[in-house]
Amino acid sequence: MGVSSGKGRRNDRLVVLGGGAPSRGPGRVWLVGAGPGDPELLTIKALKALQAAEVVVHDGLVSDEILDLAPASARRISVAKRKSRHSYSQDEINRMLVAFALDGLNVVRLKGGDPFIFGRGGEELEACREAGVDCDIVPGVTAALAASASAGAPLTHRGSAQAVTFVTGHAAKGGEPDLDWESLAKANQTVVIYMGLSMAAPIAARLMAAGRAGSTPALIVENASRAAERRLTTTLAGLAEAAANLNGPALLIVGEAMALAREGEGRTEVETLIREARA
Template sequence: MRNRKPENQPARGLVVLGGARGPRRAGEVWLVGAGPGDPELLTIKALKALQRADVVVHDGLVSGEILDLAPSAARRISVAKRKSRHSYAQGEINRMLVAFAQEGLNVVRLKGGDPFIFGRGGEELEACREAGVECHVVPGVTAALAAGANAGAPLTHRGAAQAVTFVTGHAASGAEPDLDWESLAKVNQTVVIYMGVSTAAGIAARLIGAGRAGSTPALVVENASRADERRIVTTLAGLPAAAESVHGPALLIVGEAMSLALASTPAIEGLAATSNLELRVK
């Protein structure tokens, strides 16, 4: 018995819950969008889901103010992801959600922004369906909407942006994304790049190479909607230099409508194509 595994030490990636055996009520999983960070941008439906939670499995970027809206007795599990550093692999998260629900618990998977906008919510939904676990989706305000709104720069605007496209700045392998650069380079549209800070130079080069003017207005928003939000107004050609100063989660937004963010600050009129101006939100 010397090699016996200590009790209450489950293998990594597995969830072991105690309690009496017997008929259990069916648990459910709620994929909830926590919004971009400002607690006041949380939806009423998201709040109600949180208040009923037995377990909250949350992203690292979800604020403590939002987590505190869950019952004090609810178990909180951080599955924070950072570039090249994941506390849990996606497969482990999927199994965790299913296991808790099969124990009869009400599980809230709390995600920054919206679950279905680069949030892997689709993968978690599929895992629940395959396991026969009921899964609900509560949409959230994605960061691009908050970034544009706070900057006074609409993502669509008559005469300047007849379309808006959300893209990812890196592929699953970490390489440059395989995108239709010619289509993204067309004028009078807004391109929002999520997770593109580290690949900003390549993205800018691709867009310019496909025909988008280097003088196209651009905006970098770090920590959108939060108390420490920071904006850098620039151009497509100046995007790589602007991204170098960013350390937190940020969006890159390119398009003619971003000129409204530039024009809202008289001091930046007439900037050269590679100039940047930083604005801090207080």
């Protein structure tokens, strides 16, 4: 498996990590949620973990603004996953985290959103436990919360959404997910689909075939919380057409409460000017 040295550069391959007796006390792994992209949505605990990191193993969607909060001396390793293209398998990532920790290093596994919401954090936690490596979890703001907030559309609402369900838009080995469509088709609940942009058409068809009205309000949020955020309001029947011209990363949100959503761009011009003045 390969690792990077410095900021984003990667050596060809690293044959052995760990291998011998550690030269110092045992390290530990921190599974840290980086949030949806806006650095201001990081938790204080996530910031402290980053500032203490000696190795940062990060997702491809984690911004440079957030990565730069780690010490300049910390080694950065990108394990980006984009659709079917993986720089490392999950097993390689697991072994990498364990090996660095056994060498006595403080390792931050930095994940977009929250480590336990479609982030494979559970698999990495299990690998650490099996190897006897201490592992701490730092929750993060998951994309659904940021998307809902920026659009002004609550995921739950006393009058129109008594439940919210997070689902994945892809099966473990690709293709259409195996979900309880009849349950998801019930009215007065919000369904959030992660990684569902390319599957918008079959997902919408499944929900309508199971009884969800095609007129149910729907929202697509691309790049939630980032400067490039884009929001499109539509209906369940129009979901596939609305998603066709987007490239993601994006969330699909279906439910009666999405009638409150605002369409448009992410940050206003005033917000951008304020951020630039603070920089």
